[in-house]
Amino acid sequence: MEYEDKAGRPSKPPSPKQNVRKNLDFEPLSTTALILEDRPANLPAKPAEEAQKHRQQYEEMVVQAKKRELKEAQRRKKQLEERCRLEESIGNAVLTWNNEILPNWETMWCSRKVRDLWWQGIPPSVRGKVWTLAIGNELNITHELFDICLARAKERWRSFSTGGSEVENEDAGFSAADREASLELIKLDISRTFPNLCIFQQGGPYHDMLHSILGAYTCYRPDVGYVQGMSFIAAVLILNLDTADAFIAFSNLLNKPCQMAFFRVDHGLMLTYFAAFEVFFEENLPKLFAHFKKNNLTPDIYLIDWIFTLYSKSLPLDLACRIWDVFCRDGEEFLFRTALGILKLFEDILTKMDFIHIAQFLTRLPEDLPAEEFFASIATIQMQSRNKKWAQVLTALQKDSREMEKGSPSLRH
Numbered sequence: 001m002e003y004e005d006k007a008g009r010p011s012k013p014p015s016p017k018q019n020v021r022k023n024l025d026f027e028p029l030s031t032t033a034l035i036l037e038d039r040p041a042n043l044p045a046k047p048a049e050e051a052q053k054h055r056q057q058y059e060e061m062v063v064q065a066k067k068r069e070l071k072e073a074q075r076r077k078k079q080l081e082e083r084c085r086l087e088e089s090i091g092n093a094v095l096t097w098n099n100e101i102l103p104n105w106e107t108m109w110c111s112r113k114v115r116d117l118w119w120q121g122i123p124p125s126v127r128g129k130v131w132t133l134a135i136g137n138e139l140n141i142t143h144e145l146f147d148i149c150l151a152r153a154k155e156r157w158r159s160f161s162t163g164g165s166e167v168e169n170e171d172a173g174f175s176a177a178d179r180e181a182s183l184e185l186i187k188l189d190i191s192r193t194f195p196n197l198c199i200f201q202q203g204g205p206y207h208d209m210l211h212s213i214l215g216a217y218t219c220y221r222p223d224v225g226y227v228q229g230m231s232f233i234a235a236v237l238i239l240n241l242d243t244a245d246a247f248i249a250f251s252n253l254l255n256k257p258c259q260m261a262f263f264r265v266d267h268g269l270m271l272t273y274f275a276a277f278e279v280f281f282e283e284n285l286p287k288l289f290a291h292f293k294k295n296n297l298t299p300d301i302y303l304i305d306w307i308f309t310l311y312s313k314s315l316p317l318d319l320a321c322r323i324w325d326v327f328c329r330d331g332e333e334f335l336f337r338t339a340l341g342i343l344k345l346f347e348d349i350l351t352k353m354d355f356i357h358i359a360q361f362l363t364r365l366p367e368d369l370p371a372e373e374f375f376a377s378i379a380t381i382q383m384q385s386r387n388k389k390w391a392q393v394l395t396a397l398q399k400d401s402r403e404m405e406k407g408s409p410s411l412r413h
Helices: 002-007 031-036 048-108 112-119 124-135 143-161 176-192 207-220 230-238 243-254 257-263 267-284 286-294 300-308 317-330 332-345 355-363 371-379 390-407
Strands: none
Touching (some): 124 243, 230 317, 257 267, 267 286, 267 300, 267 332, 317 332, 332 390
């Protein structure tokens, strides 16, 4: 057109069909709107029926899109309301714990009101204080003792790094190679502790703190030393307590009968715990119990990892902390009750699996466990068998085990 103007020839006016897009009332904003467009000039126009059909399809698409938008808006609103309710609930709980419960701990901690509040989860801001009081300090460990054990651990690290071979009296019976292997295992395990958080790995803000607690503990309890799984327990405590207080809680927690049995690998006592667990397993979930028996699936296959790390490795961290909350309230019994809660929650799935798939499933639990559904499953578990509670069943089994050892010459030797 510009060339024709310059040549002095009149330009042709644009055809009406070329102006069709300019005459439209709207510009299509998405591919769904294209069905309303007229066809290109070189093609025949749409039949009236097709044009009407396309218009109806478009209107239906618009209606569906509006419904989806409305549904999404309602979902977001509900989510926001739930978050507001949760924040308000946590705020009220913090006030109750700080103003009513903690100042009157000795008289209130075992009351029904506090136990109910405890079950709902302890607010993160007071969790450390509650855990410290609930775990206690039967070992009477002080901050000064932690400093001494930590200094001793650092001395040993320096000795090993410089190739020193001196052996203290307290280390008699432990070869330098064994101690070095233990120290190397701590380094290796720290890098494996909550790797997704990236706070315990080399260079992370809590790496040195975790290393210090584990090293100090190996000096405090050389008879136990470092055992895989300890790093997860220490890490959870570090997230809720200062270093020295975390060490005190860690040492007292590991001194509990169940933890000591597992971390010292007391096979006889571990088998007794497994036997007690199976009593309540059969009582609560007879069908699944029979299925496990049929497939020769013993408790040690899945329980050891759960008990060693107090579920902190197997469950999402926020859910594991809620398990810890009630564990601090109810003791070792709740660890096994939680295990039964997990089995009950997935009972329908597990009864359809064989040995390999059950073992794989229980060692890698789903990451999207709904907290309320999970705790509702735990709540249905009855820790009572033939009018005997967990402690009574465990004591009876321990007594039977001792009597069998006394009566059997083969076991005696």
